[in-house]
Amino acid sequence: MSARKKLAEKFSWTRKHLLGLEELSREEILHILNTADTFTDVSTRSIKKVPALRGRVVVNLFFEDSTRTRTSFSLAASRLSADVIEFSAKVSSISKGETLVDTARNIEAMGVDVIVIRHSAPGAPHYLARCVDVPIVNAGDGAHEHPTQALLDMFTIRQIKGRIDGLKVAIVGDIAHSRVARSNIWGLTKLGAKVIVVGPTTLVPSSMKAMGVEISHNLDEVLGEIDVINMLRVQRERITSNVFPSVEEYTRLFGLNAERMARAKKDLLVMHPGPINRGIELTSEVADGANSAILKQVTNGLAVRMAVLFLVNQAHQGSN
Amino acid sequence: MKDEKSVGGGLMTEIYDSEQFLSALNNLADQIAQSIEKGQPIAIVGIRSRGDVLADRLAGLLKEKNIKIDHKGILDITLYRDDLDQKGGQARVQATEINFDITDCIIILVDDVLFTGRTVRAALDALVDLGRPRAIRLAVLVDRGGRELPIHADFVGLKLPSGESNKHVQVMLKETDGEDKIILQD
Structure with missing residues (x-):
């Protein structure tokens, strides 16, 4: 059994x-x-x-x-x-x-x-x-x-990777204001995954460490070691605020594109809670690519x- | 039949041993082999839990009798029960594994014990949601009486006298319980 x-x-x-x-x-x-x-x-x-x-x-x-x-x-x-x-x-x-x-x-x-x-x-x-x-x-x-979103994220990871325990999962974006990130952190850490939250210092406060996660402000540094990447949606209302870099800067530092995918693990699982800002947090090539589980998440x-x-x-x- | 006094409780326990069990199972397979409709695809579907294991055993016996079973499946009826409200957090949903189109099949629906008929009612609803079989035939190892719904088995391995309907009947299987036997308890 x-x-x-x-x-x-x-x-x-x-x-x-x-x-x-x-x-x-x-x-x-x-x-x-x-x-x-x-x-x-x-x-x-x-x-x-x-x-x-x-x-x-x-x-x-x-x-x-x-x-x-x-x-x-x-x-x-x-x-x-x-x-x-x-x-x-x-x-x-x-x-x-x-x-x-x-x-x-x-x-x-x-x-x-x-x-x-x-x-x-x-x-x-x-x-x-x-x-x-x-x-x-x-x-x-x-x-x-946002518990059901995190549950479906974990369900999707388990479905594709066969497990959650021991995986390295990066959550990228506006972690401070994200209920999706918070629920995912609670759930993933309980199921034994290692969570790294990634984003600019203004959006990834060091107090998040208390939730049992690792913090990084440099996506390229962690890219090679992660099994799953969850790209949070850039909230347009925050772009104009002073905690947010310009869209161009954000995309350059934290956007996922084909060039970054080439430096990641071959089977890196790409997720996004939707709706996607194409060209900002994800290029269309990545969103619609073979590593993307975005529509599976919806199903x-x-x-x-x-x-x-x-x-x-x-x-x-x-x-x- | 062997009668045994259970230790301490003073309850009467009757046991049908593995020989009697196998004769009931063979009896069931014989009945099916003799009168199942030929010429249509035949599917054998067991109701979780134990019906699925019995269905496997029956499929083996039917094969020996040259009855070709085209499909095998497992039905979980949790979502179709009429007593979900009363079960609290106890009912667990498991997967239904019917990976073929049941439309136009003759379905042999298998369960271990037929009692009130409510499980079979739920199973029939679950099956017709999957398609439109040519016919559904019900095969049970033990018919213990006590029906609360107008449901009747087509094939019965062992029919208990109607006086036994207040007893607790449990079918044990080699695969899940280590031994084939049928236990009746007051």
């Missing part, structure tokens, strides 16, 4: 919320990835649906713009036969705590079963989890965490989100 199967047999999932990877154990993370494994084939069937969440309602409560994460969650819920409600609410201020709870309580009163929330305030999902009874899934909270996101929705709902139903 494989080690993966053995773990699956003795482990029991009990969390009704997915708020972040910081609070998850290694076993819990692996259980999500293993459950996601079994969902990958649903999308290839003639009927791309299973009835596991039939009669349940999943609400996408998005206070920030999102296309792919929202679509991915919607599709994941549909594939589990849940009904999906889209709730968009743009807020001008992040300090509307009361409005957030009122909104969530109203939605809860309609009898929903899972709330998927994206909010610009770090900790908003955690706050909601204390205020309402239904399972909360964090789809991104400010610069804090895997669906399986990972199905697994998360399935697990939190099951833990919630079981606890009632």
Whole structure:
């Protein structure tokens, strides 16, 4: 019997919320990835649906713009036969705590079963989890965490590399403001990977060391030793700020292009959480090249989100 | 049949030993060989867990009887259960491994014990989501009665008297439990 199967047999999932990877154990993370494994084939069937969440309602409560994460969650819920409600609410201020709870309580009163929330305030999902009874899934909270993105990144690494333990993973870009980076760091280090965060000094604070990562301000220095590179998206709103170098300078120092790929390991896995700024953090040649797993990440996101929705709902139903 | 008193509990335990087990399995294979529809691709699909191992064993026996099995598969029905709500964090999803088109196949669906019929109901739903088989035939090693749904097995290796329906029935297999036997407990 494989080690993966053995773990699956003795482990029991009990969390009704997915708020972040910081609070998850290694076993819990692996259980999500293993459950996601079994969902990958649903999308290839003639009927791309299973009835596991039939009669349940999943609400996408998005206070920030999102296309792919929202679509991915919607599709994941549909594939589990849940009904999906889209709730968009743009807020001008992040300090509307009361409005957030009122909104969530109203939605809860309609009898929903899972709330998927994206909010610009770090900790908003955690706050909601204390205020309402239904399972909360964090789809991104400010610069804090984006757990499902990190889970799908790890799922993709494991799928292609066959393991995570012992790999060297570089995360490149605006680490300080990135929830994707933060969730990836928590998850990857728990699964035994060595994480190197790379970027200009203004965007990669030395305080990140406390999270158990290595810090580098020189991509070329680490390029030859890494197995996976996760290129974060350059946030356009930061380009104009004084912490960010010019686009040209950023691309010259931290952009991934064919010339840099030639100096990297042959099987370097290239990832990006999307949407890509072609020509800035990645050239098209690299984004569409043989080492790129960018579209696989999107496909895997669906399986990972199905697994998360399935697990939190099951833990919630079981606890009632 | 051998009767054994279990130690301490005072519960009556009956055991069908490996010889009786194999005769039930052979009986099952004979029935299938005699009346399975010919002329269509035949697929044997076991329900996790134990049904999958039994399906493998049956496929071997059927081959000896010159029945050609065109496809083998494993069905995980966790996502189709009607009691997911009651199981808390206990139900674990495992992969369904059916890597062929089931459309127009005759499917021999295999499970170890037929009891309430709810597992088979879930398996039928799972199968029809994968395609439209020509027919699905149900083969079980043990039919222990106690049905809660109108489901009937086409092939039965061992039928327990209906009076046994309050007992706990467990099928043990060489491959997973080290020994072939069937255990009945009060």
